[in-house]
Amino acid sequence: MSDELILVKEVRGEIIPREIVYKRASLSIVDTRITCILEDSRIFRLERVPPDIVISLKRLNGEDLGDNRERLVDILLSMPEVLNNISKHLKRVVIDSIDMRSGIYIAIVEFSDGDIVIKRRMVPSHAIFLAKLVNKPIYVRKDLVDQQEIWYNYLEYSGSEDFGLEDSFEE
Numbered sequence: 001m002s003d004e005l006i007l008v009k010e011v012r013g014e015i016i017p018r019e020i021v022y023k024r025a026s027l028s029i030v031d032t033r034i035t036c037i038l039e040d041s042r043i044f045r046l047e048r049v050p051p052d053i054v055i056s057l058k059r060l061n062g063e064d065l066g067d068n069r070e071r072l073v074d075i076l077l078s079m080p081e082v083l084n085n086i087s088k089h090l091k092r093v094v095i096d097s098i099d100m101r102s103g104i105y106i107a108i109v110e111f112s113d114g115d116i117v118i119k120r121r122m123v124p125s126h127a128i129f130l131a132k133l134v135n136k137p138i139y140v141r142k143d144l145v146d147q148q149e150i151w152y153n154y155l156e157y158s159g160s161e162d163f164g165l166e167d168s169f170e171e
Contacts, residue, residue: 005094006145008044008138010037011128012021013057034125036140044095044140044148046105048127060132074131088133089113093127097145105144 016031016162032054056073058065076082091110098105107127111118122130131138 002010004042004142005043005139007039008036008128008140011035011057011132011138012061013049013054015051015054018087022155032124034128036120036128036138038140038145040148041161042149044145046124046128052126053129056129057132060129064114073129083134086130086169087136090130090134090136091117092136093122093131093140095127095144097141116138 012035014033014035016033018029019029020027028121030051031047032049034046034049034054034057036046038044053073055065055067056071059071059073071102082138089111091112094108094110096106096108107122107124108118109122109127109130111120128138130136
């Protein structure tokens with residue numbers, strides 16, 4: 001297992017419309033994804049993340065989605081003392097591992113008061129959102145990026161639809 005980490009330089013929440021056609025009926029659905037642009041110019045993706053996280057990331061990036069409903073992030077943004085406390089103690093997020101049986105990624109969020117470091121296991125999309133909220137670094141373990149590239153290249157080469165193997169990649 002490699003301990004080498006790659007810094008995430010940019011995070012994008014994506015809403016991907018899809019149309020499913022079965023016989024004569026069609027259904028419009030959306031998939032959600034977080035795309036991480038890494039410092040080595042590669043891409044790391046988390047598929048089928050919770051839509052509220054994607055919407056909140058898009059809002060943090062300044063995108064107007066035409067939805068005036070408030071979400072948790074809007075409440076947090078109105079409480080600077082809460083954000084200051086989170087920022088004071090959160091040090092970094094590392095997308096650290098994947099459970100190969102379920103295909104679920106795991107993030108480690110490191111908190112510190114200066115002397116003691118506490119590591120909490122979190123859902124990666126939530127951990128990324130928390131780090132973005134308070135401008136803390138996000139890393140992905142290099143061997144996870146390498147493995148995901150192999151999987152995506154296989155899907156592209158085999159001509160598989162996006163939602164075959166990817167269904168098992170995320171949370």
